[in-house]
Amino acid sequence: MGLSQALSTAMSGLRATQASIALVGSNVANAETPGYVRKTVIQSAGVTGDYGSSVLLHGVDRQLDQYLQAALRTETSGAAYADIRSTFLQNLQGVYGNPSETGTIEDAFNKLLTAFQGLSTSADSPSARIGAVNAAQTMAQTLNTTTQGIQNLRANAEMGINDSIITANNAMAQIAFINNQLQNNGKTDAATASLLDQRDQYITQLSALMDIRTVVNDLNQVTVFTNSGVQLVGTEAAQLSFNPQGTMTPNTLYNPTDPTKSNVGTITINFPHGGSYDLVSTKSIRSGKIAAYLELRDDTLVKAQAQIDQFAAALSSSLSDKTTAGTAAPASVLPQAGYDLDLTGLQSGNVIHVSYKDNTTGITHNLSIVRVDDPSVLPLSNTATLDPNDEVLGVNFSGGMASVVSQLNAALGATANLQFSNPSGSTLRVLDDGATNRSDVLAASVTTTMSSLTSGNPQLPLFTDNGGLYTGAITANGAQVTGLAGRISVNLGLLGDPSRTIVFSTSPLTAADDTTRSDFILTQLQTGSYRYSPQTGIGTTAAPFTGTLLNFAKQFISQQGEAATSAKQLADGQSVVLNTLQKKVTDASGVNIDDEMAHLLALQNAYSANARVMSSIKQMYDTLIQAM
Structure with missing residues (x-):
């Protein structure tokens, strides 16, 4: 090897060493910088003939394990999901409170029972009557x-x-x-590596918000998709839009069957070259x-609201609804048989019950x-x-009894072989088909909501829907039960006159020590059994939960506690996986100061060695020049 070749080799070694030392300095300086990936020089040996002649520099390499990075992004998404759910469910537990504490639903209900137990013991006591009304108001x-807490x-x-x-x-x-x-620089230098670090930070930030996957092309450009396949960003970014509704109420709901009828915000992705896509309805x-x-x-908080709404509905209806059996139809209708039902006081949402047997089947x-x-x-x-x-058959009562009869005969005359009529006033008559004996009416009754505190019945509208009757009505605005827990209140008549907790008739006047009404209320609250909607997340449509209030x-409350505990355990588990x-x-991509210092020492030695080679070559050249 000639002196010129040796000098060239030493100089290339110096350049490579200087580049490596600069990267070591950058690594050490950014050891605590979030998202920084350790960098090294990409180099190889230049060969002339059978000998290495120089060190070739090809750029900067990031010490990154792509598999680990992809796994980290997946777990970042899962951990963020679990953490948010855990936080909210813990907060929901705070709304319900500890069952052993005061101010909870269970505590208020137990105090309501205690108050009416005291009223039944001392029916003529004004303080017992006031105490019962106050307990109802607290309930x-x-x-x-609780409703306000859930909606918050x-x-x-x-x-x-x-x-x-x-x-x-912003990240996209x-x-x-x-x-x-x-795309514009086409390089693999330190500046490009720094850009890749920055981009990875934004991708990781995006992965905490939603589940994503990435595809990288030959130019190191990345395309980001949701796991459902929607492209979010390439060389152009899509734009997500959201229309927040601000204040939430129990009636502010997402409609999965018809998203256009939803009155909560939805997420739409708007693509760079036109077109949009609903990310919520498509579960993207x-x-x-x-x-x-x-x-x-x-879902989760809507079910929580449904639970307390169902509780409020059962609480209200159990005290105000009265079921009256039909009376046998007169002998004049023979050979047909059936029942007459008095629909006086029937409210929207009230129910007429008819049991009949199809003798054919x-x-x-x-x-x-x-x-x-x-x-x-x-x-x-x-x-x-x-x-x-x-x-269930819904019948429009807005047109009067003649219209009701017409609707019932049209719906059930041919299929059920039943005949409906209105013999007088608000009486509904239901009969079988008589001599042909294809059907038999087995029983009939009507459930109405009591509107008066002194109807002569123990039933009373103790709890109202913001002052009005709760009847279970269904309208275009939704079911009355939705949000009832936020509107439920004690009947103003009782607040003004607590004696109505005992006095249920004014003619004749109920005796001051009569416990008929208070005993009825106590029985309904304590031992009455009711069905609750599967929309609460408890029970199913085929087997709804049935039990006392x-x-x-x-x-x-127990279900919510278990859900909060499970969510906390899941979040803790996800945190362990993410941290691991x-x-x-x-370990694979970060900066280890000790390793960098050891590498720096080796580079300094290499630099010194290359410098000594160059110094020796200079001396040789000087000697040759002097000898000439």
Whole structure:
């Protein structure tokens, strides 16, 4: 090897060593910088003939394990989802409170029972009457407060979605911007490696918001998709839009069957070259913070509201609804037989019950005829009465009894072989088909909501819907039960005159020590058994949960407690997995100061060696020149 070749080799070694030392300095300086990936020089030996002649520099390499990075992003999404759910469910537990504490639903209900037990013991005591009314008011206020707490959590979820969309749009715009910078420079130098670090940070930020996957091309540009296949960003970024609704109420709901009827915010992706896509109705976001917020807002917290609404509805109806059996139809209708039902006081949502046997098939049918005053909601679903054995028929009562009879005969005359008529006033007569004996009416009754405190019946509208009767009505605005817990209140008549907790008749006047009404209320609250909607997440349509009011309250409070505990355990587990993966990524890609210092020492030695070679060559050249 000649002196010129040796000098060239030493100089290339110096250049390579200087480049490596500069990267070591950058690595050490950024050891604590989030997202920084350790970098090394890409180099190889230049060969001339059979000998290495120089060190060739090809750029800068990031010490990154792509598999670990992809796994980390997946777990980042899962951990963010689990953490948001855990936080909200813990907060929901705070809304319900500890059952052993005062101010909870269970505590208020137990005090209500105690107050009416005291009233039945001392019916003529003014203080016992006032105490019963005050306990009822506390019960209503507790349900009001719980509703407000749940809706505040839903509003927080809505705000969380909005904030996440803003963050996602910024991250996607930055990813696209860096993609375009990479397209323009086509290099693998330190500046390019720094851009890749920045882009990875934005991708990781995006992965905390939603589940994503990435595809990298030959120019190191990345295309980001949701796991469902929707492209979010390439060299251009899509734009996510969200229309937050602000204040949340129990009636502010997402409609999965017809999203256009929803009155909560939805997420739309608008593509760079036109077109848009609803990410909520298509369930395109399946993990990350956004998925958690959506699930909480539209499902978990809606079920929580449904639970206390069902409790409020059962509480109200159990005291105000009276079921009256029909009277046998007169002999003048023979050979037909059936019942006459007095529909006086029948309210929208009240039910007429008819049990009949189809003698052709031998099947007994339980028919529930529901009064409807808004025909736009017809036909009603069989789930309208919560009884899985019911066949529900909604009938529009807004046209009067003649219209009701016409509708019933049209719906049931041919199929059930029943005949309906209105012999007088508000009486509804239901008969079988007589001599042909294809059907038999087995029983009939009507359930009405008492509107008066002194109707002569123990039933009373102790609890009202913001001052009006709760009847279970269904209208175009939704079911009356929705949000009832937020509107339930004690009857103003009772607040003005607590004696009505005992006095249920003024003619004749109920005796001051008569416990008929207080005993009825206590029995309904303590041992009455009711069905609850499967929309609460408890029970199913085929087998709805049935039990006392206290049993139902304990059931849903216990369920929420278990859900919060499970969510906390899941979040803790996800955190462990995420931290483990993060450590592996840090070990593989992060900066270890001790390793860098050892590498720096080796580079300094190499630099010195190359410098000595150059110094020796200089001396040789000097000697040759002097000898000439």
